[in-house]
Amino acid sequence: MSSKDDDPLVMTIDENLAIENPSGSLIPYPGDGICPSTAQFEDAVRVGYELWSSLGSDTGNDSSLLCTADCLADLLRHVPAFYAQHSKAFSILDQPFPQVKYALEWTTTTDASCDQPVKRTHHYLTLGIPEPVGYKFLDASEACPYWPGIGVDRAHYLSYLIFGWTYILSCRWAEILQDAGEEVFLRQSEGLSHRNFWEVVTGPRWQAIIVRGGSAFHAPWSLAASDAAPLTPLLEVSPNSSIAFDIFVDYCKSEDIARECVAALAIVLTLPDCNDGPFLLPYLTAPLKYDAARGQNEDCYERLFGCLSSCITLSCSSEGISSLLCGVFFEPTVPCNLVGAHLLGITKAIEPLQTDPRILAPLMANKCPKVSPLWLATIWNGRVSRVLKSALGGLPPISLPAASWTETVQSFLQARYLAVTDRRDVLPRAREYCIAYLVRPDIPIPFTPSPPFGETALSNLSLEVKMHFEHNHRPFLHNTSWILETGEELPDRRGPKPIPQPNVHLPPIARTEHIDGFLQKNNEGGLWLAEGFEDVNAVRRNNSHPWIKNDSDEDDDLESRDSENAVNQDNIKRWQEGIVQ
Numbered sequence: 001m002s003s004k005d006d007d008p009l010v011m012t013i014d015e016n017l018a019i020e021n022p023s024g025s026l027i028p029y030p031g032d033g034i035c036p037s038t039a040q041f042e043d044a045v046r047v048g049y050e051l052w053s054s055l056g057s058d059t060g061n062d063s064s065l066l067c068t069a070d071c072l073a074d075l076l077r078h079v080p081a082f083y084a085q086h087s088k089a090f091s092i093l094d095q096p097f098p099q100v101k102y103a104l105e106w107t108t109t110t111d112a113s114c115d116q117p118v119k120r121t122h123h124y125l126t127l128g129i130p131e132p133v134g135y136k137f138l139d140a141s142e143a144c145p146y147w148p149g150i151g152v153d154r155a156h157y158l159s160y161l162i163f164g165w166t167y168i169l170s171c172r173w174a175e176i177l178q179d180a181g182e183e184v185f186l187r188q189s190e191g192l193s194h195r196n197f198w199e200v201v202t203g204p205r206w207q208a209i210i211v212r213g214g215s216a217f218h219a220p221w222s223l224a225a226s227d228a229a230p231l232t233p234l235l236e237v238s239p240n241s242s243i244a245f246d247i248f249v250d251y252c253k254s255e256d257i258a259r260e261c262v263a264a265l266a267i268v269l270t271l272p273d274c275n276d277g278p279f280l281l282p283y284l285t286a287p288l289k290y291d292a293a294r295g296q297n298e299d300c301y302e303r304l305f306g307c308l309s310s311c312i313t314l315s316c317s318s319e320g321i322s323s324l325l326c327g328v329f330f331e332p333t334v335p336c337n338l339v340g341a342h343l344l345g346i347t348k349a350i351e352p353l354q355t356d357p358r359i360l361a362p363l364m365a366n367k368c369p370k371v372s373p374l375w376l377a378t379i380w381n382g383r384v385s386r387v388l389k390s391a392l393g394g395l396p397p398i399s400l401p402a403a404s405w406t407e408t409v410q411s412f413l414q415a416r417y418l419a420v421t422d423r424r425d426v427l428p429r430a431r432e433y434c435i436a437y438l439v440r441p442d443i444p445i446p447f448t449p450s451p452p453f454g455e456t457a458l459s460n461l462s463l464e465v466k467m468h469f470e471h472n473h474r475p476f477l478h479n480t481s482w483i484l485e486t487g488e489e490l491p492d493r494r495g496p497k498p499i500p501q502p503n504v505h506l507p508p509i510a511r512t513e514h515i516d517g518f519l520q521k522n523n524e525g526g527l528w529l530a531e532g533f534e535d536v537n538a539v540r541r542n543n544s545h546p547w548i549k550n551d552s553d554e555d556d557d558l559e560s561r562d563s564e565n566a567v568n569q570d571n572i573k574r575w576q577e578g579i580v581q
Contacts, residue, residue, distance in 0.1 A: 036337050036338055036341070041338070041341045042341075044334065044338040044341035044342045044345065045341045045344050045345040047342065047345060048341070048342040048345025048346045048349070049345035049346070049348050050349075051345075051346075051349075052345070052346045052349035052350055052363070052367075053349045055363045055366045055367050056349070056350070056360075056366075067259070067263050067266055067372070067373045067376055068259075068262060068300070069258075069262050069300035069301075069303045069304055070303075071372070071373050072262060072304070072307065072373055073303050073307060074370060075373060075406055076310040076311065076314060078404075078405050078406070078407065078497045079313050079405040079406065080310065080313055080405065080492035081310050081313065081492070081493065082176055082310075082312040082316075083179075083493075084176050084177070084179040084180035084482075085179070085180070085484075085490060086179055087179075087180075087181045088180060088181070088485075088486070088488070089180055089181050089182070089484060089485040089486075090182075090483070090484060091484060091485050091487075092127065092212070092485075093124060094213055097126065097130060098128045098210060098212045099124035099125060099126055099318075100124065100125045100127055100482065100483075101122060101124055101482075101483045102124070102401075102480055102482050102483055103122055103123075103483060104121050104123055104400060104404065104478065104479075104480055105118055105119070105478065105479045105480070105481065106118065106120075106404070106438070106478055106499070107475075107476060107477035107479075107496065108438045108439075108473045108474060108475055108476070109474075110472075111470075111471040111472065113471070114471040116438070116439040116468065119437070119438045119439075121400065121445070122483075123317070123318065123399075123401050124318050125313065125316045125317055125318070126220055126272060126318065127177070127210060127220075128209070128212070128217025128218060128219065128220065129217060129222070129272070131218065132223055132224035133222065133223055133224070133271055133274055133275070133279055134224060134225070134277075134278045135223050135224070135278055136226055136278040136279070136281070137159075137281055137282070137284070138282065139282070139283065146357035146379060147263055147376060148361065150260055154257075155282040156283065156284060156285045156286060157255070157260040157264075158260055158263060158264050158267070158281075158282065159202075159281045159282050159283070160198060160202065160284060160288050161252070161257070161261055161263075161265075162223075162267055163198075163201045163202040163223070164197075164251075164264070165248075165264055165265050165268040166201075166219075166221040166222065166223055166271070167200075167206065168241055168244050168248060168308070169241075169268065169308065169311060169315075170186070170221055170222065170239075171186065171240060172239075172241040172312065173208065173219050173220075174208050175239050175241060176309070176312075177210060178239070182210055183211040183212075184208070184209070184210045184211075185208070185209055185211070185236055186208050186236070186237055186239040187207050187208075187209075187236050188206035188207075188237055189205040189232060189235070190235065191237065192240075192243065192244060192247065193247070194247055197247045197248070197251070198287060198288060204224065204225070204232075206234065207222065207234065208222065220316050221271045221272065223271075223279065226278055241308065242305075245305050245308075249301045250290055251288045251290050252301065253301075254288075254289060254290050254291045255288055255289065258300055258301070261304070262300070263373075263376070263377075265304060265311070266373040266374060266376060266377045267377040267380060267381060269314065269321065269374065269377065270321050270374060270377045270378060270381065270383075271315070272321070273322055274381065274383065276383075280381065280382060313405075314405065314406075317399060317401055318399065319397040319402075320402035321402075322396075322399075323397045323399035323402050324371050324374055324399075324402055324403075324406060324408060324410075325371065325374055325375060325387050326387065326390055326396035326397060326410075327371070327408055327409070327410040327449075328364060328391075329346060329391045329392065329396070330409060330450075332409060332412055332414075332415040332451065332502060332504045333504055333505070334450060335450060335452070335506055335507070336448060336450045336451065336452055336453065337453065339394060339448075339450040346392060350363065350388070354384050354385065354388060357379045360379060361376055368408065370406060371406070371408065395448060398410050398445065398449055400414075400445060401480065404475070404497075404499055405478075405497075407499070407500050409500075409502065410449055411445070411446065412430055412433075412434070412446075412449060412450060412451035412452075413434055413445070413446070413475070414499070414501060414502075415430075415451070415502050415503075415504045416431070416474050416503050416504065417431040417434070417451060417504050417506060418503055418504065420455075420505050420506060420507070423455075425457055426455040426458065427455060427456055427458060427461065427465075428454075428506065429452045429453060429455060430451035430453075430504075430506060432456050432465055433452060434473070434474070435464075435465045435468055435473050436462060436464060436465050438473045438474075438475070439467075439468045439473065440464055451506060453506070474501055475499045475501065476498065476501065477496040477497065477498060478496065478497055478499050479495065479496040480492045
């Protein structure tokens with residue numbers, strides 16, 4: 001029987017560093033300085049569990065969940081309207097499908113001496129999809145398990161109204177793109193009237209398409225039955241969202257279905273994100289009736305019509321809806337190395353609840369009321385498991401445009417990290433990275449939303465951060481501009497809007513988990529984990545830790561290393577210019 005000394009798997013534990021096995025590679029070890037200790041891990045699990053358990057404790061009252069026009073108006077209040085100027089073409093990317101380019105601009109400082117007061121990033125809005133979203137009719141009890149205040153006996157209204165909203169949004173989409181000079185067509189079986197409105201919009205009797213490069217793409221909210229018959233010959237008509245909306249609202253007023261109307265719009269906003277299977281709808285029964293004498297005068301409809309262009313922007317923003325749904329789980333106070341433990345606690349809390357919409361819905365509404373209409377829509381269309389898998393996997397989708405527009409926090413870039421000690425010669429590393437991101441165009445948006453750990457000595461900051469950290473850089477205003485083919489820009493008519501920014505203290509004992517390769521390579525190409533006080537060999541060992549090291553580093557060939565060195569020459573040049581100044 002061999003002794004411990006003879007066992008090749010027995011390793012000496014270094015209190016501050018990852019341990020090394022006989023082959024020379026490092027293995028994560030609890031408390032190694034990067035991997036959290038067992039106590040820290042268990043505490044993070046407990047905190048995540050208790051937080052989400054408490055959010056779901058009050059589930060007895062549906063009134064707080066009612067999706068009203070005010071709820072949607074609050075969500076869309078600062079979302080820029082999608083619009084065009086006559087005959088001025090958008091800048092459109094055609095691969096793999098048409099996407100219009102726009103710019104998000106963050107104003108980050110009021111310091112007049114700063115030469116980098118604005119951070120600009122480019123993003124894309126989906127203009128068309130190759131095929132309509134498939135749908136399938138089911139019994140109401142199967143197709144829509146729950147919507148507060150709307151019983152199964154009224155579920156068929158939602159199907160009619162969903163079809164109505166898809167048509168209205170597609171009409172508005174077609175109007176805007178035609179104004180921009182795009183080749184867009186609305187085709188339907190006949191002209192629209194009160195008599196035939198539902199017959200036209202609920203069947204395969206209309207289509208809205210944009211033609212780019214000889215290929216046709218459908219409006220993002222287009223629906224088609226999985227067993228639909230080929231389209232009958234259709235007539236080309238001029239899109240008129242105003243007339244379509246007026247007819248639509250007349251029916252809603254006659255039937256007194258304002259609540260269902262708003263719910264249907266929330267569901268339609270999520271349609272471009274429903275690309276993983278058929279969209280389930282209750283069977284169309286008991287056709288809606290129009291009776292002008294029974295009309296209910298409610299101003300909520302006018303507020304909804306005023307939001308149409310903003311609905312297009314948010315609904316078609318790349319990963320915008322998904323990022324808002326996943327963003328409810330983000331906690332800016334949880335550092336990267338503890339986010340896995342924190343999400344494990346959340347998973348334990350909500351796993352038993354995810355199949356019970358009457359508990360899950362108020363839980364999400366309590367956590368983030370503004371996003372509750374989108375979560376209700378996600379629950380209604382049966383996509384909870386898909387969203388939870390994305391959100392709780394540690395690397396959820398992040399959309400800084402959607403976060404800015406809706407005043408929600410999805411990334412540590414949006415928080416202001418404060419020092420956890422009284423020392424004046426250090427800067428929180430999360431704050432260091434935020435400043436670097438805001439003043440350097442070459443640093444990408446981090447894949448992980450959670451903040452890095454620790455602090456960095458001021459004497460060890462990169463040149464750009466050292467020059468700018470006293471300018472108080474933070475995102476406090478945002479504005480969006482649509483980019484035209486000529487290079488001109490159409491800014492949001494309402495002008496810049498404020499960005500709320502929470503103040504955050506990170507635990508001083510926190511270390512980091514998901515610092516991907518770009519976090520160290522894009523900070524002067526140096527050892528980003530160096531705080532400025534450690535032994536250089538210890539720093540190099542930490543940077544070789546499996547949680548830190550870029551997996552592709554060992555596979556780099558000489559050509560890629562030469563390329564990386566060429567990039568570093570630019571950094572050296574900037575450093576030299578800074579010294580001369």
